[in-house]
Amino acid sequence: MNNESSATQSDVSMLAAVQPLVDALAGTCLDPKRDQYANGSPRATRNPAIFTKGSAPRDVTAYAGSGATVKVTVAGDATELIDLCSMTENTILGLNDPWVKLKQMSYLLSRRPHYVTIRLGYELYYRVANRILRRFERIAGEGEYVINMRECTGSGAVELALHAAWRTAASPGRRRLASFRGGFHGTNLGGILVSDHQPERGSGRVLLERAANVEVFPVPRVDQVGELTEDALATLTTLERDGDQYFAVILEPVPWRNSVHVVPTVFLERLREICTRKSICLIFDELQSGFGYTGAISFGEVCGVTPDISVMGKGLTSGHGALAIMVARRVYGEHQSPFGFKSNSGSMLSLVAVDAVLDRLLGLEPEDAGALPAWLPRDLAAELEAGLLSTTYPQTVAMIDELFGELRLRFPSLAGPSTGLGLMRGLVMLGTDGRPSPHLAAEAARVCLAHGVHVRQADAAIFVKPCIVISQSEIDQALVGLTRTFEDVERLRMA
Ligand SMILES: Cc1ncc(COP(=O)(O)O)c(C=O)c1O
Structure with missing residues (x-):
């Protein structure tokens, strides 16, 4: 179906079937149309000083949104922003996805437990776990993987993965871990120690500044004819020798921070082979790429290489709740308390969200497909039948291709190569010397907000990671905003 009529543009509160509830709340403090959070006491008014440094809300204030469109006020004036970074990488379904909201509403209106303590079970765990594991079983054997759904943040799930790998290491002498330049794996101790990406290296962290057993290797690349570079071959040789x-x-x-680079499949294949032979645990950190952004739930489905452990979060709930998961080969499924048992992991609404996101990306489970409400908008019902990954994903990728193609045409000396894959894309910014320029990419990411677009900087590229349901008119609007942005950047480049 055409992205232009994407079901995401429908607002749940406008659905006739939901209207009686909306009407019943009208005029009360529960009125969904009332701006309940805007007119607080003077103490609640904007005061950045009450927040830790850098965590205060920005001056651009979001107040509504749908799909890739965020309605914002800037210094009191209302305007619109096209979010090409899906609310900074979290919302694969864009803002206010009607299906996720309907499923969460249904849950809220039920008497089912909104929270289940860690000591009790609940059916939803099994349902969601089975749906995710089925995807992994497509690339490995049945029952090959187990899952942990008890973490809230990606950092927590990364730390759990590190613990699982460490605990299962083939011998106590194995203490080294390989990671890659520019990699980022989280903000807790485990995540920080295995990350290369450290904005303030050496400035002191919690308890430890660095881990001597972490080896950081160059980003794996291929040359122009598709052969692994010397650096990449040297990494494989080292792992083979010291495995x-x-x-x-x-x-x-x-690893998007490297101008939205994609690790070559040939490298992953060789790495997989070494890790298997040497009994090294291969961990895919799929916090950024998982759940739809590369056309599948897990990158293993895209590249055909299976990790021993995969870690996911962010897109998982599409921003409708905190949850992160670890999917691990059975042998890595053992961990020691307190790892893997976060006490605040019982938010059922997050699990409902994952279930709904799976519906949207893959299509409904057969038992639900025949029981959709008749009043559901036809577009949404059709999307739910087919699943967005098989229908909308290729169209959205094509729209990004066209957007980048047009920008390169309009700005031949500034807009360089297009990088990345699927919905994780980079457009390299070039200096007057024709070389990739992190400075200009940073400038583009800075000025774009003033032109109604949100992109981020990824080293020398602008980082574009749109929601899957972005529409053609949103892309057209983004083209206008990016054109103005690039005009500004060209002027800066000349100055
Ligand atoms: C690749 C990667 N791993 C781990 C994390 C940590 O996730 P969280 O911020 O949910 O703790 C992030 C966060 O941006 C990430 O990008």
Whole structure:
């Protein structure tokens, strides 16, 4: 179906079937149309000083949104922003996805437990776990993987993965871990120690500044004819030679901070082969690339290489709740308390959200397909039948291709190569010397907000990671905003 009529543009509160409830709340403090959070006491008014440094809300204030469109006020004036970074990488379904909201509403209106303590079970765990594991079983054997759904943040799930790999290491002598330049794996101790990406290196962290057993290797690349570079071959040689000392290799399949690079499949294949032979745990950190952004739930489905452990979060709930998961080969499924048992992991609404996101990306489970409400908008029902990954995803990728193609045409000396894969994309910014320029990419990411677009900087590229349901008119609007942005950047480049 055409992205232009994407079901995401429908607002749940406008659905006739939901209207009686909306009407019943009208005029009360529960009125969904009332701006309940705007007119607080003077103490609640904007005062950045009450927040820790850098965590205060920005001056651009979001107040509504749908799909890739965020309605914002800037210094009191209302305007619109096209979010090409899906609310900074979290919302694969864009803002206010009607299906996720309907499923959460249904849950809220039920008497089912909104929270289940860690000591009790609940059916939803099994349903969601089975749906995710089925995807992994497509690339490995049945029953090959187990899952942990008890973490809230990606950092927590990364730390759990590190623990699982460490605990299962083939011998106590294996203490080394391989990670890659520019990689980022979280903000807790485990995540920080295995990350190369450290904005303030050496400035002191919690308890430890660095871990001597973490080896950081160059980003794996191929040359222009598709052969592994010398650096990449040297990494494989080192792991082959010293493999008996390594318990794990952790990598992001799309390490976007490196100008949205994609780790070549040929490297992953060779790495997989070494890790299997040397019994090293291969960890895919799929916090950024998982759940739809590369056209599948897990990158293993895209590249055909199976990790021993995969870690996911963010897109998982599409921003409708905190949850992160670890999917691990059975042998890595053991961990020691307190790992893997976060006490605040019982938010059922997050699990409902994952279930709904799976419906949207893959299509409904057969038992639900025949029981959709008749009043559901036809577009949404059709999307739910087919699943967005098989229908909308290729169209959205094509729209991004066209957007980048047009920008390169309009700005031949500024807009360089297009990088990345699927919905994780980069457009390299070039200096007057024709070389990739992190400075200009940073400038583009800075000025774009003033032109109604949100992109981020990824080293020398602008980082574009749109929601899957972005529409053609939103892309057209983004083209206008990016054109103005690039005009500004060209002027800066000349200055
Ligand atoms: C690749 C990667 N791993 C781990 C994390 C940590 O996730 P969280 O911020 O949910 O703790 C992030 C966060 O941006 C990430 O990008």
